[in-house]
Amino acid sequence: MTTTTNPGANPTTTPTGADRPAVLDRQLSTHVSLRDTVAQTMTLAWRSTMKMRRNFEQLFDVTIQPLLFTAMFAYIFGGAISGSVKGYLPLIITGLIGQTVLTACVATGVQLREDMDKGVFDRFKVLPIARIAPLAGPMVADLIRYAIASTLTFATGIALGYRPGGGVLGVLGAILLAIVAGWSLAWIFTWFGTIGKTAQGVQGVSLMVMFPLTFLSNAFVPTATMPSWLRAFADVNPVSLVITAIRDLANDGAVTGHVGWALLGCAVVIAVFAPLSVRSFNRKM
């Protein structure tokens, strides 16, 4: 709370006999400072983590799904694509990290929509808080989800016999990149969340976007096997960029130019979808 308010008339700071301390003591501010915005965002992030703790099924997509999908994909496609399950693991584990994180992003948007329909959102609207905080808070909390998703995928892979060549540091770097990518790509689905009318609608649209993004990438197969027009898309798909970078980090332990491209791809997604989301969210706040 920084400035005192309202240069013109300042009735709230003029003591008169009838005034009660409730009005007088108040330091009114005309805007929310950056520090307060961050504090409010963190408070709302805390709220989201409490919600996760109480509704464990909300974490299924980042807990059960990585276990199931990793095993399934490895055993089903391993032989066909790489000749053996073990040979496929370096390709599929890193690809699946992209896929699980993207699934977790879908939930970010859907849950935002659900949240906005709830009564508590009405209260957020009348509180003197940064208008962006109720959007930013859950997004910060979702970092935990991306971390769980990528860590579990790696763990399942290692249990199946995957030995990442990048070592501990490489894997940690890859997880970190996955979290950053998750947060960035989540803006796409957050935007859907802010424009959709219902949570189901948001879910539907999100899946329609998520599946092409995942499958038209290098997540499951090398793009070299695709027809050229498809490869053209798959190669610039931000999901491909991120997965390539994750592979470099986890399998080779190398911070390559691909990492830079991945971060650039993420930045582009943020630059496009964050302003869109904030604008349509503010219209509803």
Next chain:
Amino acid sequence: MNSTDTLAVRAQGLVKTFGDQRAVDGIDLEVHRGEVFGVLGPNGAGKTTMLKMLATLLPIDGGTAEVFGHDVSREGHVVRQLLGVTGQYASVDENLTATENLLLFGRLQGLSRGESRRRAGTLLEQFDLTEAAAKPISAFSGGMRRRLDLAASLITRPPLIFLDEPTTGLDPRTRGQMWDTIRELVTEGCTVLLTTQYLDEADQLADRIAVIDRGVKVAQGTSDELKSSVGRSSLVLHLADPADLQAATETARRLVGEEPVPSPESRRLAVPLERSDQAVDVLVALREQGVGIESLTVQKPSLDEVFMALTGHGTDPSDPSGTSGTSGTSGTASSTTSTTTSELEAAS
């Protein structure tokens, strides 16, 4: 400037349109500091819409509104710092416990961790929720939710509280508790603006009342002023013989100078009284006429009658405070009050 100094809320010509419907159609409102101001009206009268505009929740389509002198449209952030709002539906987080909810709202509004905790403890105690403090909200009854909701609005001790139908859907006992709580707020120095569709609630709580119907303010004044605008009280007679009704009506009309309301089916006659001793005149005259009376009561007009008279039955919407009133009178005001219908006509 002086006038705004003393006002908690000041609205002039407030308008809200939804499509071609004017939900709020030019309402003026002045709420003084430290009072409980009641906005009374049937469902769909525009009460909630008006409150939402004043609370920065809905854009104002026409007119101006100020809260403690701050323009609601231009200084929303400042206005929100001065307000506590409790809506018709509990707006607390279902996933958190009562304590966590209060902590959340305290922290969001810049209270320190310790301060939030202390304030939460005090409020839970004040609202009789200490035992349920650690329970999830989903296990709460309607009354408990509503109390928690109000507590959440009070965490930063805002000087102005908006209560949108604070007791709708509550059982009579919980309702009484809520009323006590609201009265306490005022002794602590809060200004309260509440909407209600319950006439007795406005009567019980509000220092001044505005009656709203179809987006228009039809009357304003204290509960007593509104009642006297309809007639101070009435003498209700149950006649022994329905055949006397006609004669008794004429006698009463001659004596009090106003139109009595006969209800032939119940052998009843309601006589509006300007002064209480007119009752004696009427009774003496009827005795001389030989009209047998089975029972009698003198009734003060209830706000129900005022309400019906002002909104429901083509009466002239008199306005004791002198503010303008438009007649919103074509006969459909919802009726919680079928029993008093006959008396209402006394007012017309």
